[in-house]
Amino acid sequence: MRYLIPLLLFLGLGVLLFSGLGKDTRYVPSPLIDKPAAAFVLPELRDNTRSIDAKQFTGTPYLLNVWGSWCVACQQEHPVLMAYAKTKKIPLVGLNWKDDNETALRWLAALGDPYDAIPVDADGRVAIDYGVYGAPETFLIDGNGVIRFKQVGPLTPEIIATEIEPRLATMGVK
Amino acid sequence: MRRIVFALAFLLTTTLAQAIDPLPFANEAEEQRFQALARELRCLVCQNQNIADSDAGLAKDLRNEVFEMMRAGKSDDEIRQFLVDRYGDFVLYDPPFKAVTLVLWVGPILILIVGFAIARNMMLRGGPHPDLPGPIDDKVDR
Numbered sequence: 566m567r568y569l570i571p572l573l574l575f576l577g578l579g580v581l582l583f584s585g586l587g588k589d590t591r592y593v594p595s596p597l598i599d600k601p602a603a604a605f606v607l608p609e610l611r612d613n614t615r616s617i618d619a620k621q622f623t624g625t626p627y628l629l630n631v632w633g634s635w636c637v638a639c640q641q642e643h644p645v646l647m648a649y650a651k652t653k654k655i656p657l658v659g660l661n662w663k664d665d666n667e668t669a670l671r672w673l674a675a676l677g678d679p680y681d682a683i684p685v686d687a688d689g690r691v692a693i694d695y696g697v698y699g700a701p702e703t704f705l706i707d708g709n710g711v712i713r714f715k716q717v718g719p720l721t722p723e724i725i726a727t728e729i730e731p732r733l734a735t736m737g738v739k
Numbered sequence: 740m741r742r743i744v745f746a747l748a749f750l751l752t753t754t755l756a757q758a759i760d761p762l763p764f765a766n767e768a769e770e771q772r773f774q775a776l777a778r779e780l781r782c783l784v785c786q787n788q789n790i791a792d793s794d795a796g797l798a799k800d801l802r803n804e805v806f807e808m809m810r811a812g813k814s815d816d817e818i819r820q821f822l823v824d825r826y827g828d829f830v831l832y833d834p835p836f837k838a839v840t841l842v843l844w845v846g847p848i849l850i851l852i853v854g855f856a857i858a859r860n861m862m863l864r865g866g867p868h869p870d871l872p873g874p875i876d877d878k879v880d881r
Contacts, residue, residue: 570857596827663796689800696825698783698797 595696595715602629602706603694607684610661610669617658617684622706626713626736627656628729629704630680630720631692633664634672636700642719643676649725650679654738659683662692662700705729707736762806769809776805776815779832780822789832 602619609615630646632639650657659680661669666685673680686692695704698717705714705728713732716724733739764770777791782798790798790805801822808818819831828834836844 574853574857594827594829596824663800689797690804693800693804693825696827698826 595712597696597712598715600712602704602710602712603691605684605686605691605694607660607686607691610666610683610685611678613666613685617682619684619710622656622658622682623710624708625655626705626707626733626738627658627681629658629660629695629706631660631662631695631697631700631702631704633662633700634668635664638719639701640676642701643679645720645722645725646679647677648722649720650681655733656681660691660695661685662697663687663689705732762802772815773806773809776809776818777802780805780819781830781832783826783830 604619606616606618609617628649632642646657657680659682661683663686666687669683669685684691695702701719703716703720704712707713713736714728716728762770762773764773774791778789780790780801782788782790782793782795782801784795784797785793788795788798790801804821805818808821813821822830828840834840834843
């Protein structure tokens with residue numbers, strides 16, 4: 566009995582610390598889930614005479630992937646995006662964040678271009694509206710232009726299968 | 740010795756440097772308001788720095804954003820709200836008291852109370868150790 570309380574306290578502390586072990590301390594929950602995605606009109610990377618308006622995507626769900634050629638984790642993520650683009654399920658929009666156009670184009674030429682549209686956010690303004698704090702980040706935006714899910718860090722086949730596909734199913738995309 | 744002096748001198752320079760990239764402040768009051776605001780906003784890339792001290796690209800963007808909002812006549816609360824809407828309470832170094840942050844605010848006080856209770860119990864329960872002399876009795880004449 567005498568040792569019961571310290572033992573319980575110790576176990577409590579142990580559980581608390583243990584539950585924190587696997588967690589990513591850099592993960593910040595986004596307040597933007599279930600909020601409308603911010604509007605933007607930005608130039609297209611591959612054709613700077615065109616501009617891309619966020620409104621043009623409403624109607625169908627799409628993925629907004631924030632990337633930059635300077636971002637090492639984006640390179641690691643890239644094959645996953647390439648594979649996903651081949652399924653042609655939903656449009657893939659690549660927000661090119663704080664990048665140099667020439668380098669970004671060369672990066673895509675070397676690694677492949679999975680994107681249906683590439684708005685260029687050179688000064689990072691739009692990224693702030695999306696609460697972006699590190700690339701890559703990926704947003705799943707539904708047909709009404711509402712953010713449904715946000716992935717911080719590289720997309721993986723597992724995340725697509727467990728987080729994105731089930732949500733797409735509820736939006737009527739197979 | 741000389742190395743240590745140099746190292747300390749470098750420490751001094753970093754604390755004296757204020758904003759990393761100077762912004763075109765109109766006057767000192769504006770600059771002070773900006774510095775106060777930037778100091779309570781967390782840089783999300785380098786999480787244990789505020790946006791006034793951080794050299795990260797995002798911190799610079801956020802400084803510019805804050806500065807432009809000040810210029811546009813936004814109040815401190817409006818600027819804070821703008822960032823909280825996008826990055827959540829985590830961006831504030833002084834998070835508000837609400838359901839999600841309850842553990843953060845109440846936890847330490849709770850732990851302190853429990854600790855005091857345990858300490859008190861332990862001290863009261865045992866009484867004096869048998870090997871130690873008892874309390875000094877003032878009434879004993881010498």
